[in-house]
Amino acid sequence: MAGDNSSQHLFLQQECMEASELLRKVRRIEIKTRGLSNQIFSGEYHSAFKGRGMAFSEVRQYQPGDDVRTIDWNVTARFNEPFVKVFEEERELTVMLVVDVSASKDFGTSRQFKKDLVTELCAVLSFSAIQNNDKIGLIFFSDCIEKFIPPKKGKSHILRIIRELIEFTPQHNSTNVAEALQYLTSAIKKRSIAFVISDFLDSNFETSLRIAAKKHDLVAIRIFDEREATLPDVGLMRVRDAENGSTAWIDTANPETRARYRSWWTNHEMTLATAFARSGVDVVRIGTAESYITPLRTFFKAREQKR
Secondary structure, three states, X not given: OHHHHHHHXXXXXXXXXXXXXXXXXXXXXXXXXXXXXXXXXXXXHHHHOOOOEEEEEEEEEOOOOOOHHHEOHHHHHHHOOOEEEEEEEEOOOEEEEEEEOOHHHOOOOOOOOHHHHHHHXXXXXXXXXXXXXXXXXXXXXXXXXXXXXXXXXXXXXXXXXXXXHHHOOOOOOOOOHHXXXXXXXXXXXXXXXXXXXXXXXOXXXXXXXXXXXXXXXXXXXXXXXXHHOOXXXXXXEEEEOOOOOOEEXXXXXXXXXXXXXXXXXXXXXXHHHHHHHHHOOXXXXXXXXXXXXXXXXXXXXXXXXXX
């Protein structure tokens, strides 16, 4: 019995330590990404995405330069002087983060792993959304739907999303982008802003992409590592596919081997670009070796100019 009590005490102690470490990680990400959202992204996010329209706010006395079409004739007649209607943009939107949690996220050769970059990106987008009174939800996917968190508002909801991004363990390793897009289309009934965050190491999802893009304002955030584009010349190398577990030996010293790989990568990039363009989907490319601040700001400003 004493041994059982000792083991239980050690187990509880380990659980407390893990929970404490998780809270520290959540807090670090919150401090960094909330600060970035407040200082950099909040206004640009607001400008980049349209509300649902204009809603009546109040009436006030007419001022020189006001559009005569906004005169409220009933109030004007009642007070015997001109009053105009004031409208404000309806800002409340639904934002969905559709996040690839397949095994390829555990890769990175520069500053960070893909999964760490994705966590910070989602946190920044989440804080930017709630500062604009938008709801935010989350879909985790691999080759199936791993988890769905319905859209809500509030800081506690954002912190839950960050915790899930840090500690979630998927049941599957492979990727099926089409499955995620089909689920988004069926699960979210009203039009939303949907950020699909993935390395897009998948194919045959253009039809689902096109259908989802007709219903939602779809933005693809393509996460990549520069090492994925080319094979290094390091001789005989054993490689492992993180998603299906298969292994192989390849001779990277052979120029033909490196050229074939480069050709495959280039073709894959072109196929993705074509699919996004034909579906009318905006794309943001962010590498693990760079800061995400510049690509996001460039995207927000480009969206604002398109309005």
